[in-house]
Amino acid sequence: MRAALVALLILATVAAQAAVAPLFPVAGAVVDLPLVLLALLAAFAGPLAAMAALPALALCAGFALNVGPEWLIAAWLPLLPAAAWLQRLRGGARPSAVPTLAAALAAGLWARALLAGVAVSAGAAPSPVALLTDLLLPGMLLDGAALAAAWLACRALGREARSLEPDRRGI
């Protein structure tokens, strides 16, 4: 039942990334909804769910967005360890919104930089300033806004954040 729900969430998120996200761009960036979903899954469903969801999400998003799934795995891979590391730095057993948000923003920055690098290797020649102002910064803004809104929605629904460390939760 839980796996089916996660599968549905993955399908809906990928469809929204392909059909809805491009409708609301800021400069040259669009929100990275799969990354937001991964952060929410890690925080509210536990790291196991997010660890299992990442390859499925990368495969589905790769198919829908015409990007190699291998690049998406590499793009989103640092999110979970970074979030767990930030949680450990704060010393809490459960993640709060701020470290998760910080990890998602950093991971989003990395993901966009990596995918921009892939585009550059295929012939794109963006200026570094435009890359920063049109892609990386607006992307962080969009991811941050989407994650903050979704986090508040989850809390309003009564969901409690869980530990991000798989050692404690088990795998």
Next chain:
Amino acid sequence: MLLFSRYTYWAGAMVALAVALAVAGRAGALDPVQGLFLRVSAPVEGGFGAAFGPVARFFDDVADLGRLRSENRRLLGENETLRNENAALRGDVRRLGELEEALGIVAADPSAERLPAGVLSRIRGPLTRELRIDKGSGDGVREGNPVLSVRGTLIGTVTRALPGASFVRLVADSRSSVAAQVLGAPADGVVRGDGASLAFDLAEGDVNAGDAIVTSGLGGAYPPDIPIGEVVEVLGDVQDPFPTVRLETAVRIAATRTVLVMISFVPERFGLGD
């Protein structure tokens, strides 16, 4: 220690999976799965697009109000000019038809070579702009086919053709480059996208605001004389041999629902950089 936590083993497994997927993708082993997935996800995407499209258009229109007013004034003037030109061109076409008949030339029907396709989604990634259309290799679409708007303006190129769908790299994609020329003038260069807008890298000749830019056919990636856009701004010094030339296309990708795939044209040598 996080370094020795189970994340380490998981990250290792993900890297191995990524390598396996890269190999499988290059070998084309994922294509049938991708085709199946796109068939399943298309109705969901369509539903999302239909639900959120009007909201996005509302915000677009509000943001564009000032520009739309001035554009409307300009278009009213242009409309009258074009009507007059159109009447003259109709006369020319009639005369040309008579001449061709006289010479025994049978012109092929261009519409037979253009396959109408519906836009399924507009994909926007870091520096990339693509469309997914509902026609694929099963309908005769091949990689390298140019894709036009319904009025004949170049939109992009098919870079991936699956049995039931294809991906089109837009001219505005930062990986695109199109050999182009100024219509009716000895000036040519390359049209490049930057992910949002178009620029014309002039190689030779002069260019002015208002000039129409069409494909030159050089390199064999596109047929010649397909309209791409109009020069809206020439930046740089008058003496500058390589000024920055900004183009504007008449096609609004956000509102485009149907495109034409030139299935009869396949470049002599198709490469992603073309």
